[in-house]
Amino acid sequence: MKKILVPTDFSECALAASKFAMELSQLAKSDLHFLHLMKTPVDWVKLPKEKEKNFPEVLKNIRESKNLLNDLIHRSSLLGVSATQFLAFDSRIENIIGHIDDHHHDLVVMGSHGSQGLKDKIFGSTSQRVLRNAKVPVLIIKKEIEEPIKKIAFISEFSEINRATIEYSFAFAQLFSADIELVSINKLENDDEKKRIEKEMDRVITYHTQNNKINKKIINKPDIRLGSMDHIKGSKPDLICMITHGKSGLMQLFAPSVSEKIASDIQLPILGLPLL
Structure with a gap:
């Protein structure tokens, strides 16, 4: 297990997944990749630089996302784990699957909100779609793991x-x-x-x-x-x-x-x- 991917939306369950992935990487001596997918009103990659100021809310979200990713990198470093951050302006699941294939990950660790009503059922969630389509193992975390895995x-x-x-x-x-x-x-x-x-x-x-x-x-x-x-x-x-x-x-x-x-x-x- 050399590389672990952690897709994150910075929700409570995603942060629980990030924490466990850090601990797992420490045990396995693996590298960590934190990936955040951001949905934007326009194609941000192709948008000319001078036009970015027309979307102040997007710029704000980008700054906040980078700060949160930096915090995950810092927390990983405290455990002696090598971590890299990725911010992608495309929220489609194909971006996660493509990242797995491009970077040859051995494992994906991600959070799921679980079943809190029909619309939150895991089967229809992003985590479940990654689970069904990824060619590598996927570990789904619903809440913080407080007890050792025995x-x-x-x-x-x-x-x-x-x-x-x-x-x-x-x-x-x-x-x-x-x-x-x-x-x-x-x-x-x-x-x-x-x-x-x-x-x-x-x-x-x-x-x-x-x-x-x-x-x-x-x-x-x-x-x-x-x-x-x-x-x-x-x-x-x-x-x-x-x-x-x-x-x-x-x-x-x-x-x-x-x-x-x-x-x-x-x-x-x-x-x-x-x-x-």
Whole structure:
């Protein structure tokens, strides 16, 4: 993990994501990129310099944004983390995806307001669209993480998981010396499906070369979302890890509606992994 991207709008959840990204970069010895996307009434990049004075509100927002970015750089430096700031005058999601591709980031850390009513549902938010389209892992933070990451629940159907994706999740857990729970919902509730899941979990465990503890949990329940939520409430993990999409961009975790509900129902940080 060499480069981490933090898109930020300076909201409370975005600042929580920035704080965690700084701490993560310190552990991983990674470089940080803070990216702020600004929407302007005109194409600011092509606007002649002498005409900028006609948009005093935009100039004010630019000054404020640069000050906030400078503050993030300063806070990173106090932790010994190398950080760079980027201010882009284009609020489209493609700017974030393009930045990831251009700068070869290993991880994106960003805030999400979570589900505070229909219009704020994570599934329709910028964070969710980045989660679904990015070719690298995306860590979604909804609120400040106050407790250490000690237990990570890896929730999956455990089918078609490749080695690179599993090894990334294990290495991520090792940064925090966190225990790992391999969790799957046996929606068919029969022994054949349970045996299939156990076999796949055992294959996954062979990739585990770290010192942290790893456990298996198979839950017999026809409703995947309820089974997952029951486990989360009972086991109380500190972070949820899910495979979000394959190289084609198609969702891999059960179905989009199920993953949406799981993501919307919890306030825990969520690490979304593409098939790497």
